[in-house]
Amino acid sequence: MFKPTKRHMAKKLLLMGCMVVAPSAFAQGLPSTMTWSSYDVGSAGYAEASAIADAFGKKYGTRVRIQPSGSSIGRLQPVLQKRADFGFLATETYFATEGLFDFAARRWGPQDLRVIAGRPAAFGMPTAKDANIRNLADVKGKRVAFVAGNPSVNVKCDAVLAFAGLTRHDVDARMFPTYGAAMSSMAQGQTDATCTSPTPSQMYELAESPRGIYWVPLPESDTQGWKRVKKVAPFFKSFEETVGAGISKDKPVPLMAYRYPVLVTRADMSEEAVYNFTKALDETFDMYKDATSVMPRWKLSDAGTPPIDAPFHPGAIKYLKEKGIWTDEMQKWNDDRLARLKVLQRAWQKTKSAGEDKSDREFEALWKKNRQAAIAPL
Incomplete structure (x- = not known):
């Protein structure tokens, strides 16, 4: 019959200890x-x-x-x-x-x-500050950047417009071939607004450009606006953003969150x-x-x-x-x-x-x- 040695027992106890920790x-x-x-x-x-x-x-x-x-x-x-x-x-x-x-x-x-x-994740409408868009109603007739073949971004932008009872037909919708091109279009003077999250590098570039950046507020208190949003994109909720281009804890902005x-x-x-x-x-x-x-x-x-x-x-x-x-x-x-x-x-x-x-x-x-x-x- 096998009789364990002290060495064998010590190795077994060490192994058991490792299994515990x-x-x-x-x-x-x-x-x-x-x-x-x-x-x-x-x-x-x-x-x-x-x-x-x-x-x-x-x-x-x-x-x-x-x-x-x-x-x-x-x-x-x-x-x-x-x-x-x-x-x-x-x-x-x-x-x-x-x-x-x-x-x-x-x-x-x-x-x-x-x-x-x-x-x-916050989402909203950044605008070139010099475009004088202070609320969503002001975006009517303005140049808004969309991304070709990107329903994820574009549907969210439709929801933002719906907050003010607007659609793409109410704005001068400009379609860009890539997300990066659409996001850069404001700093380059090609558009006045777009829809995105607050942290892409292009938004920081816009904030530092001569045009500046302004985020259109989407206040939670606008219950009718939120009802319209939910019909287009029911996954959105109100969200106060504190991180992003032109946004900070001292200057928060009410946006949407998906x-x-x-x-x-x-x-x-x-x-x-x-x-x-x-x-x-x-x-x-x-x-x-x-x-x-x-x-x-x-x-x-x-x-x-x-x-x-x-x-x-x-x-x-x-x-x-x-x-x-x-x-x-x-x-x-x-x-x-x-x-x-x-x-x-x-x-x-x-x-x-x-x-x-x-x-x-x-x-x-x-x-x-x-x-x-x-x-x-x-």
């Missing part, structure tokens, strides 16, 4: 390895995903592989095909659940996605897996909150609340309830958002059956009609 993904309920999708390397989304992944690795020993992509399809497809556990996505989450733009194509339709949390990045997974991801992920996101907050100037906004009392691009996952809701964040009002929002998604999915199935023999263009036109009819009563 070493970070353990399994102790938290996380897998030892995970894959996340995100925007390209160099983007805010990639930087924030990397900071959170680093915290997970240090605290739990979880190894995270981040799969970057410059396209909405490229970021979402790995999640849907179960090649990525979670996605650090943007407004494509809303488009995918609504069957809009790229997702109106026959191969897509409304996707069964759920969110865990999303960092508030979620970027928004943490997304599939509806069929297990409740336990999402609960454990949400808990890990919360428990490592102090480890990543200083990684960038906006990382403190990942605090779950800010990031784990609606409105957001898709319904919350039950696993996330379970943890948010435990933390005292989730309210009856939030549950009502989530129930309504889930009901809307199911209505759209039924309309999609109806469209697929009726449009089987139609061309792609005819199919998308039929879907547009059926989609509008389905959501009109909501």
Whole structure:
């Protein structure tokens, strides 16, 4: 019979001690390895995903592989095909659940996605100060920069205009081939206003240029304005921004906030897996909150609340309830958002059956009609 020596026992005790003190993904309920999708390397989304992944690795020993992509399809497809556990996505989450733009194509339709949390990201209308636009009504007839082939930016800009009851037809809409060109157009004297977040380098350049910068205020008190916004982009909420070009804690500006990045997974991801992920996101907050100037906004009392691009996952809701964040009002929002998604999915199935023999263009036109009819009563 084997009799352990003192040396053998010492090695065994040392190994047991290491198992106690070493970070353990399994102790938290996380897998030892995970894959996340995100925007390209160099983007805010990639930087924030990397900071959170680093915290997970240090605290739990979880190894995270981040799969970057410059396209909405490229970021979402790995999640849907179960090649990525979670996605650090943007407004494509809303488009995918609504069957809009790229997702109106026959191969897509409304996707069964759920969110865990999303960092508030401010969005508004910066103007050249010398254009004398002091409120949104003043933008009527002015030159406004849009980005060709970028529905994410353009739909948000439509929502900003809707705040004042305006549309693109009420302004001199100038289309630019790239985001950078549109953002630079004011400093170059080509336009008077655009729509963006407060921190792109081009906004700082505008602030330092002879034209100067002015952010049009979007006050929370304008209830009618916000009703119009919600009809165009229901994921927006009021937000007082303190960081950005021409903005500071001493000179805050009331703007809109959407979620970027928004943490997304599939509806069929297990409740336990999402609960454990949400808990890990919360428990490592102090480890990543200083990684960038906006990382403190990942605090779950800010990031784990609606409105957001898709319904919350039950696993996330379970943890948010435990933390005292989730309210009856939030549950009502989530129930309504889930009901809307199911209505759209039924309309999609109806469209697929009726449009089987139609061309792609005819199919998308039929879907547009059926989609509008389905959501009109909501």
